[in-house]
Amino acid sequence: MRAHVYVTLKPxxxxxxxxxxxxxxxxxxxxxxxxVRVGKYLELDLNHGGTKAAxxxxxxxxxxxxxxxVVETYQIAIDQR
Amino acid sequence: MRAHVYVTLKPxxxxxxxxxxxxxxxxxxxxxxxxVRVGKYLELDLNHGGTKAAxxxxxxxxxxxxxxxVVETYQIAIDQR
Structure with a gap:
């Protein structure tokens, strides 16, 4: 399964x-x-079983x-692939 | 309206x-x-009228x-806000 992580500066x-x-x-x-606001985007390929645990x-x-x-927030989206 | 841009290295x-x-x-x-693959995430606030033109x-x-x-691909998502 794959996790998509979006890291952005706090508003x-x-x-x-x-x-x-x-x-x-x-x-x-x-x-x-x-x-324009710039952040990081990360894709993590995981071995995890469950979405919640991942x-x-x-x-x-x-x-x-x-x-x-301290200065950044993040959002996580899990993709069941 | 807001455009979300995800820039990643080509596979x-x-x-x-x-x-x-x-x-x-x-x-x-x-x-x-x-x-783990790392990319850039950009949020662009636009004055545009139409999604397609944006x-x-x-x-x-x-x-x-x-x-x-040459080495990166990008994905664009438009958000009607």
């Missing part, structure tokens, strides 16, 4: 990389972009390694 | 960052992780700036 925190990308898009002629384990991985819980 | 290419994360997870005691524009942004089409 309200300045996303310098996003601001830079927004400026670059504008200078390339793309209008109408109000805001989600709990991946949440622990996020807390310990994949995200910085 | 088959070595993901060194992913391999490092996998080793780190193992050394933290997380068993059963077969593979998706086309975001695809052009990916080709020009957000992804490296």
């Amino acid at each position: 309200g925190l300045l996303d310098a990389q996003g601001k830079t990308i927004k400026s670059a898009l504008e200078s390339l002629g793309f209008k109408g972009v109000k805001e 989600k709990r384990d991946v949440a622990r991985m996020c807390q310990k390694l994949l995200a910085n819980p | 088959g290419l070595l993901d060194a960052q992913g391999k490092t994360i996998k080793s780190a997870l193992e050394s933290l005691g997380f068993k059963g992780v077969k593979e 998706k086309r524009d975001v695809a052009r942004m990916c080709q020009k700036l957000l992804a490296n089409p």
Whole structure:
């Protein structure tokens, strides 16, 4: 089974990389972009049996390694493949 | 409206960052992780009217700036908010 993890900065925190990308898009002629926020996307292939246990384990991985819980939040989606 | 963009390395290419994360997870005691692949996740707030036009524009942004089409692929999801 596969876990998809989306790690993003907490709302309200300045996303310098996003601001830079927004400026670059504008200078390339793309209008109408109000805001860009950048995060990480991780795909984890797991040997787990159950969705619930997998989600709990991946949440622990996020807390310990994949995200910085002080400034980042994460979302986990489990895919039964 | 909001566009969600997922940029990942093309399948088959070595993901060194992913391999490092996998080793780190193992050394933290997380068993059963077969593979980790790392990508970028971007949220773009757009002024666009139509979903179709927005998706086309975001695809052009990916080709020009957000992804490296030589080694990366991208997926776009449009969210009507």
